[in-house]
Amino acid sequence: MAAYEIKFRDARELAEALKALGADMRSLPFFDNRREIRSVYITDVDVRAANVIKQEMLSRGGDAAVHAHAVDCGVTESDVILFGTVKQISFLADKLETMPWWGFPDTVKVLREALASFSKKPATIDLPSGSSLAFGGRTLLMSIINLSDDSFHSESRTYGNVDVAVARAVEHAKDGADILDLGAESTRPGAARISESEEIGRIMPVIREIRKILPLMPISVDTTREKVAKTALEAGADIINDISGLTFEPGIARAVADHNAMLVIMHMRGTPETMGSMCIYSNLLKEINDFFDEKIRTAISSGVDRAKIILDPGVGFAKDYSQNLFLLRHLESFRIHSKPILIGASRKGSVGKATDSPDTAGRLEGTLAVSALCAWAGVDIIRVHDTKENKKAVMMAEAIRNADYA
Known part of the structure; x- marks a missing residue:
């Protein structure tokens, strides 16, 4: 038995690895969404929104870094760094889209832009x-x-x-x-x-x-x-x-x-x-x-x-x-x-x-x-x-x- 770290740079390489181990190839989209943890930096977020974003990411297995005083609203705004898979960030955008307050519409807009930029289209x-x-x-x-x-x-x-x-x-x-x-x-x-x-x-x-x-x-x-x-x-x-x-x-x-x-x-x-x-x-x-x-x-x-x-x-x-x-x-x-x-x-x-x-x-x-x-x-x-x-x-x-x- 052996173990080693491997980073799959794209869906093509991941597909080749799945095929080599005999996986059901219908699982490719599922695994590709979990292939890489993305870090997204968002600036000037309302502190109330920042706290919601952190909790939503935690609930989906991701996380978010916020200002140390976001939790007690000791600041009015906080930059936010998201840590999550494409799927987790996509779920976050979907959830925030139902909340028309605290600047969430602008947050959803930049999240959608980030998600679109992850895939490079010829x-x-x-x-x-x-x-x-x-x-x-x-x-x-x-x-x-x-x-x-x-x-x-x-x-x-x-x-x-x-x-x-x-x-x-x-x-x-x-x-x-x-x-x-x-x-x-x-x-x-x-x-x-x-x-x-x-x-x-x-x-x-x-x-x-x-x-x-x-x-x-x-x-x-x-x-x-x-x-x-x-x-x-x-x-x-x-x-x-x-x-x-x-x-x-x-x-x-x-x-x-x-x-x-x-x-x-x-x-x-x-x-x-x-x-x-x-x-x-x-x-x-x-x-x-x-x-x-x-x-x-x-x-x-x-x-x-x-x-x-x-x-x-x-x-x-x-x-x-x-x-x-x-x-x-x-x-x-x-x-x-x-x-x-x-x-x-x-x-x-x-x-x-x-x-x-x-x-x-x-x-x-x-x-x-x-x-x-x-x-x-x-x-x-x-x-x-x-x-x-x-x-x-x-x-x-x-x-x-x-x-x-x-």
């Missing part, structure tokens, strides 16, 4: 260029082409040379890029802005030349300016990657909607020049998700297709070293919106600090570790400088994640 999104992107399967690679002359990673700069940029696009495509991300303005910490006309002048000829050679390659343009976004989309771009998350020029959303394109909403504070001084949060994950809620509403109200919104928590943007690592450790927290997640950590300062690599040239190995972690976690897109190397790291992580039950 989706294929059509792009303006005639190509498409498939989400919910493997991790996609967004390959960086810097058209600026002062990007933080000097080896990625093309210095405005169209031929060099196009050659790099072809190389990225050959090495396995799923998306090309063109940026004409550096957003490294402390970077100053260039003029709108200069940004357009750097981007437009490169888009046109890439389209001639790679007509169906998805192209993303990294910009915070409405006019640049509109001009880029007219020239053949498919995605606008707005590092300000519609904060600088919200009209970008209308330009994206008018071209039926995709929009990346990234979280940041301040500007690249000031963001380093804006890293104080009371609850980092909550504040980023609140930001996403607001900006998703802005995008949709401007006409952006809700299925064409991508979220980027903004590693390195108004976050310090510990906060960046914390984000990467808790990528699951951004699934609540049921949108594709993009992570851009390639060769950034946090990678350098963690691996004792002050020069960006020495940060490849650390970047590959982050990429493997993201692939394991099911991140939808990673933004990288080194396509070939990151492609192989992702392939290895996904091979392990998707291995057959033995």
Whole structure:
């Protein structure tokens, strides 16, 4: 006789294990609902509701952490952490739905959103260029082409040379890029802005030349300016990657909607020049998700297709070293919106600090570790400088994640 712990990562692996031991396969849904204990953090709950939630979870075999003074109503509100299976949390939502007081309707709403986000549904999104992107399967690679002359990673700069940029696009495509991300303005910490006309002048000829050679390659343009976004989309771009998350020029959303394109909403504070001084949060994950809620509403109200919104928590943007690592450790927290997640950590300062690599040239190995972690976690897109190397790291992580039950 032997005993060992085993974690079933998904219903497919659990089904293979049940089949191997000869279980009745009709039991799969029953066991799948009990396969994993989920932790759900809910903020700003009426203390009376928090006490009810705890008792309801306990009655179903789960639990809930609440403020120490919730029991005697020594506080008016409490954050709540639920610990339970999908089935237990679903039962809780059903029970609370019968109680129209103490803010329970809002609690039920966020619980339903959490339950929906637990299952990742495959989706294929059509792009303006005639190509498409498939989400919910493997991790996609967004390959960086810097058209600026002062990007933080000097080896990625093309210095405005169209031929060099196009050659790099072809190389990225050959090495396995799923998306090309063109940026004409550096957003490294402390970077100053260039003029709108200069940004357009750097981007437009490169888009046109890439389209001639790679007509169906998805192209993303990294910009915070409405006019640049509109001009880029007219020239053949498919995605606008707005590092300000519609904060600088919200009209970008209308330009994206008018071209039926995709929009990346990234979280940041301040500007690249000031963001380093804006890293104080009371609850980092909550504040980023609140930001996403607001900006998703802005995008949709401007006409952006809700299925064409991508979220980027903004590693390195108004976050310090510990906060960046914390984000990467808790990528699951951004699934609540049921949108594709993009992570851009390639060769950034946090990678350098963690691996004792002050020069960006020495940060490849650390970047590959982050990429493997993201692939394991099911991140939808990673933004990288080194396509070939990151492609192989992702392939290895996904091979392990998707291995057959033995």
